[in-house]
Amino acid sequence: METAAAAAPEPVRLSFVLNGHPVEAWVAPYETLLAVLRDTLGATEAKCGCGEGVCGTCTVLLDGAPINACLILGVQVRGRAVTTVKGLGTEGTLHPLQRAFVAHEAAQCGFCTPGMLLVAHAFLRDHPHPTRDEIRAAIAGNLCRCTGYTRIIDAIEASAGMREDPSGSTV
């Protein structure tokens, strides 16, 4: 049997697209995507909250679909597109969802916020006119301990209405 202790695996070169830009990193195959993002690529906006896939603070989009970065290996995203919260909005301009979160104070400590925004973004992209109950169900997998969720749903609901608004507010 091959044991890892006996043969420490060589780092491998991993190339993928992060927030629209090609990136490259040397990673061990047993590193999760979350570890690669945070420790190698400095993308600390993806958080570690539980390591079990339960809390949602590590949410990133993989080819547009929300996933747990803590439950996928870095090497598994080779050649694919990963989006963190920094991929929302553009340089100097907040995404409408981000503006709505600020306006409605849908973040307090902010630790759940990057993941929450990405799940909300993916949801609104696929369901542009949701009911409040649908929004509630869409964020059910992202835990928040500070807000009680009401203002988060307010912000997402407002953003759904705001999506046609082309003007961004400068950061």
Next chain:
Amino acid sequence: MYPSPFVYHAPASVDEALTLLARLPEAKVLAGGQSLIPLMNLGLAQPGVVVDINGLPGLDGVTEADGHLRIGALVRHHALQTSLTIQRRCPILAEAASLIGNIRVRHRGTLGGSLAHADPAAELPLVAVALGATLEIRRAEGTREVPAEEFFCGYLTTNLTPGEMVTGVGLPVFGPATGHGLAELVRRAGDFAIVAACAILDVDDAGRCGHVSLAVGGVGPQPLRMRRAEALLAGRTLTDPLIKEAAGTVPDEVSPESDIHASAAYRRAMARVMAYRALTMARTRAGTSWLTP
């Protein structure tokens, strides 16, 4: 907090994967990773070798032939939920998939992975047993098929032997008069069920029950078919008192254990309630023209 080091393989074909598994019987298969990677993050699983099968072609199809659906092992839960073929031909599977975990888990978790993990409180093993599904299992030397009820042999235990891998699942297509019901008792939406029941039945023009299948999960090391209840219902007109009576047989047929989530007595009592609800739902659906043309 992070996985222990392992040697990583990403085979490009099923044959290559099977050859690897034959050579490295202690290797763990990595499909969706939503069960395996948490265990690795917690240090509870420390495989020396991981075989990533996500790149294998031909395992993510959903096809229909001869009144059966064949679903590849790598079909993700989200795809099960949204597939029009599954929604029309086997809606219980789509419904079960929609209850799993959260949206992020559903985008990665796979049918084959969930079945191979065999958590007794999970939705897909329960539905596979209720459907009388057949699992296609391959090894380097060949292929075998196993009925779901035989496949699950204990807590997190299946009859997969080293070198084997689930490659697909076959299940019957619903007829025009088939109704389904899935009732689970969960503390929060998306949690593993405390107990769950899945009922599938046909009803003829006279309102009599033809085929009926009732499976219960969370009441033992694997999902169980409730044959006493099924026998009571088969061939009879499905009245509410009869369904109650059938559900009433369930507590004596199960031997759940107590844990921090629920006591054995509560699980036993709830198994009856869930069975009743699942059967009632199935009967209601069977009564309506369920399948859209």
Next chain:
Amino acid sequence: MRKSPGEAFRPSPYRIIGTPLPRFDVADKVQGTTLYAADWRLPGMLVGRIFRAVYPSARIRRITVEEARTLPGVAAVLTAHDVPTNVIHEDPTGLGLTSFATPVLTAERVRYQGEPIALVAAESETQAQAALEAIKVEYEPLAGVFDADSALEPGAPRVHEDRNNLLIHWKLRQGDVKDGFGRADVIVERTYRTQRVDHAYLEPEAGVAWVDGDGVVNIRAATQVIEHFREIAQILHLPHNKVRVIAPFVGGGFGGKEDMTVEPYVALLAWKTKRPVRMVWSRQESLLARPKRHPFTMRYKTAATQDGRLVAQEIAILADAGPYPLLSPRVLFAALVAGSGPYRVPHVKIDARAVFTNNVPTSAMRGFGAMQVTFAYESQMDLLAERLGLSALEIRSRNFLRKGDRLPTGEALETSVALPSITSRAVEALGERSRPSGPSARVGRGFACNIQPYGRTVWFRDRAQAWIGFEVDGSLVIRSGVTDLGGGQAASLVQIAAEILGVRPDRITVHIGDSSLTPLAGGTFATRQLYMSGNAVLRTARELRAIMIPVAAALLEAAEADVQFADNHASVIGSPERRLALARIVAECARRSVPTAHLAGFQSAHAAPVDLETGQGKTFPDYTFGCHAVEVEVDTETGGVTLLKHVACHDVGRALNPQSVEGQIQGGAVMGAGQALMEHVALDAGVNLTTLFASYLIPTAMDVPDVRAVVLESGEGKGPFNARGIGEPPTGPPLPAVASAIRDAVGVRLEELPLTPERLYEALEAARQEKPEGAA
């Protein structure tokens, strides 16, 4: 119920205070640019981990670390030997007398599962893990004590060899309860139990430590209290001015980051290795070993006369403190003061005790003792109402405290006690009763009122300082040692300074949470921050303004009383064209050697500690009152409870930022709902069974409805602009409100939390046995 921002908040008499100003930190948080404790990177940084005990009670025979020390990449393995002063000084009296020595790393005895025994620092996570696995400890398991009642029995194993298991016993005696019971027409006696609960902040404990070029040990950690630098200095045997604690924005605290978390460990490793060290706890480690909310057993005997007036309360509270004091004495004190509820009772006897056990430690958590008792005193009021044939509203109305009344501690309530309107607003806002969703469902409603102290007990001489200064371009800097846990602590200081000094909020920068560079403000706990540092900034801003106004008046050729600072300008009231940019005022002040920066402080009222035999004396600076009303649906076949509606009403004095106030209320209400329905740290003989986030259940968005926060502003409170604290008050009322709503729905009252489906199912079954024709 959703408002667009700015709409439907009452007009405020102030320009900035009372407006829903967007918080600057939220703009950073939505972009992911905020650097939390675990996001900090330094070159050469090592990974730090803690080796923790596996038994809840044991003697340590031997610790072997030599092999671990030789593994590749391992920079240090430390045990108690290696700690210069292996003591954390704790206060077992609640009076500020530190006399209890808790080990930083334990060497001889293990007193709880997860207790730290050793530390490792290594180059990578994998190497640190390997080092942990190479540490060998020989344990001799010992008998332990695992529940509070047994801890007091004669012959119970002693958690600490040199003393018995009673940690603290607070007493309150007012009047004569025997006399009161003698005159009562109705007496209700019950025992209530609340459970151990985890803070479950989304950010696990984390920090980075490094030694800088001046030999100062810097610790940048997720903490509520930067003042711990003194404790860390004494552990390292360094002068206090050689340790610096920096608090970045914290991902939730709720009292769980009030005691030191990673600080002493990461400081030790950095100090030993002379390299930066990062320590991040896993969620499972946090669930296992971080101090929890105290489980309370509360024995209540409450008496009233036929007309519904309370005459006597006899209360015994017993709390499980785990093996070390931490903040248990103060938690129990808050329970003592709030124990009888927001009611006038002539005769009160309360004994509040905490005992040592070998369970996971317990310490501060939002609500701090005064929230658990809400479950008891409100349930008692409902029971009395039933016995007397009065409505729940009526019995409370007849007994609500009023401004000027005395609490059972003998102190008079100095600010508005708006309970009647708080209660009616809460109940009204429930609206029409929902219809049950099916034949086995029942809908019920309940409400509960509470009293929650804010500010620290007055014998602690609480103080906070702030520094405010103008830059030459008229922009403003605030420096305050406050820590921001997400409750807008920093943003509120910006609002206050903006109001007084007329600088627009986007021209104000606030630096917080640095024990070397910002004036100390005391930690963020006890719902004290707005009261203390808010008042400190208010005073500093007013004094700075008073210093600069004469210069502005001279330049504007107006009387000082006619000059206002607003909108980045100094101007003459009533003549808007006569105005000058604040930068101009600053320049003139510089020319005249008038200061444009100022440091000032705020000190809370001080009084001697209460009488230890009677609990009489001045305790907390002030209190916040509230009422929550909820509607639930019960599934009578499964015992499942769904929250359909939740209204939370509090008098906050003045809402400095109405959105932030509502957010605090909503978040606290949901935290309370979680404790009411689903949260439970389950221990079995000291072994923690709920160490996964999958098994420690906190509410998701699907488990709670929209929380309707109803904010009353009486205009009275001890905080800046007459604000009252709001962080903790919303946590308590959901506990009894949900229990009461369940009672309304199905006729069964539960007295133990959490109100799980299985517990309710069993109670319903028992009721069905008694009345087979259908009780509910």
